Amino acid sequence: MILLNGPNTPFGRLAWATALQLATEVENRVIDVYSAGFLDALNPLRQIPTLVLDGDRALFDSRVICAYLHSLRPEAALIPPSDWAVETRWSLAVGLMEASVARTMEMRRQPPERSMASVAKHDQRIARAIAGLEAQADEICSRKARIDRLATAVVLEYIDFRAVSDWRAAAPRLARWLEIETTRPSLVSSRPYDLQPTGGDRSILHPQIAEGARP
Ligand SMILES: N[C@@H](CCC(=O)N[C@@H](CS)C(=O)NCC(=O)O)C(=O)O
Known part of the structure; x- marks a missing residue:
């Protein structure tokens, strides 16, 4: 494959x-x-x-x-069967990816074409999604690999990579967890x-x- x-x-x-x-x-x-x-x-x-x-x-x-x-x-058991809470957290992390990529693309436009209204809408969605993930830190902040955790780590690192948001103050538990989680070999590679x-x-x-x- x-x-x-x-x-x-x-x-x-x-x-x-x-x-x-x-x-x-x-x-x-x-x-x-x-x-x-x-x-x-x-x-x-x-x-x-x-x-x-x-x-x-x-x-x-x-x-x-x-x-x-x-x-x-x-x-x-990376995707537990019929665990709709895990599936929905995975969707939340993927939605956060979508908003973060869309914001990055919008910011690459030259100022006359750039819509600050779109950027603001993305920023609000990004902030809500990060708060939503932080509110579920009990489920996310674990060393046991699971799809919602992988998706959360991937999107938070993307946000850092593209300087999408200064999110750590709003999500201190996720921030602490990410420090360790990103040493996972599948994420390092x-x-x-x-x-x-x-x-x-x-x-x-x-x-x-x-x-x-x-x-
Ligand atoms: N819903 C898709 C989104 C995939 C996506 O948006 N990929 C982007 C890269 S970040 C892409 O291929 N962009 C090229 C384009 O749309 O022209 C997924 O989860 O795989």
């Missing part, structure tokens, strides 16, 4: 961290999604992560990929990074990955 991924997408990182956590054999292949025309045949949304099962069968989005990987190793501009043909796989190197 090949996980088509990016260097810093939180959705892709969660899928990759899940594969690592489950010790499932998956090749993590970083692509430039913005010019990946070949991806349309696999995922009409042209988004990452996309998991290629064989030549032309693929799964997306991150939630489906995580559930599929887990179905191969259900004994790992999937840290986000920025690609250096390579110039040339942006439609090809990033050379670092074509050579099989890991971030």
Whole structure:
């Protein structure tokens, strides 16, 4: 299986961290999604992560990929069956990813195109979601791997990576837990990074990955 991924997408990182956590054999292949025309045949949304099962069968989005990987190793209990509270916390963390990515994209627009009203809406949603996760710290702050905990760690690190929010004062328990949680090998091996501009043909796989190197 090949996980088509990016260097810093939180959705892709969660899928990759899940594969690592489950010790499932998956090749993590970083692509430039913005010019990946070949991806349309696999995922009409042209988004990452996309998991290629064989030549032309693929799964997306991150939630489906995580559930599929887990179905191969259900004994790992990363996604407890019919635990709707865990599933909903996972959704909250994924929603926080969406708002954080959207804010980052909005801030990259030049000021005339940037909507500060959109940024404010994202900021409010981000603050509510972080407060919502902090309110469930009893469930999240544990060393036992579970999908809602992985998703929370991934999104908080993305928020730091892109300087989306100065969230620690509002979520001191999550902040303390994250310090330890981020030493988990599946998270260490999937840290986000920025690609250096390579110039040339942006439609090809990033050379670092074509050579099989890991971030
Ligand atoms: N709901 C999807 C979201 C995936 C997503 O938004 N991926 C972004 C990267 S962070 C992407 O592929 N963006 C490229 C684009 O939409 O053109 C998931 O959970 O996997």
